[in-house]
Amino acid sequence: MISGSYAPALKSQKIEYSDPVLFLDVGIWHPLAPRMYDDVKEYLNRYGTRKDANEKFKSPDVPVIGLVLQRSHIVTGDYVAVVMELEAREGKVILIFAGGLDFSGPFEKLLIDPVTKKSMVNSVISLTGFALVGGPARQDHPRAIEALTKLDVPYLVALPLVFQTTEEWLNSL
Secondary structure (H helix, E strand, O other): OHHHHHOHHHOOOOOOOOOOOOOOOEEEEOOOOOOOEOOHHHHHHHHOOOOOOOHHHHOOOOOEEEEEEEHHHHOOOOOHHHHHHHHHOOOEEEEEEEOOOEOHHHHHHHHEOOOOOOEOOOEEEEOOOOOOEEOOOOEOHHHHHHHHHHHOOOEEEOOHHHOOOHHHHHHOO
């Protein structure tokens, strides 16, 4: 639409374009889902109706893995393989995203059962490359500790190599 308006050579051509896709500011995303979700129970119920999913997903004993991603990364599709691999290994995946750099609220809203106050996931993997609360310039460790304490499951930051080499990471252990 913009190129047809501003590129002189294209002004006379009819250019097809789709309506814009509006993303939630905080939500749950799955590459095969027809939409984004803002209700975790509704999203998890989808596993019971998916025709492409393994029957084992209907069992309450299937592990549930939380993934954390910035909203801006969803459009790249870079993390589709991570979701598909975890599901291939028979884990349900709740990939939560947020537009900002504070995931404490999305953790509570999307990963903790509002009634029982217990975690709805068995573990969480962060794919953001940043701290749980805050970015590279400012971090709020007390708030991150509070969110992780409420969640009370293992939390793994999967991108330590964004800021260091493999050798630096191995030497830091």
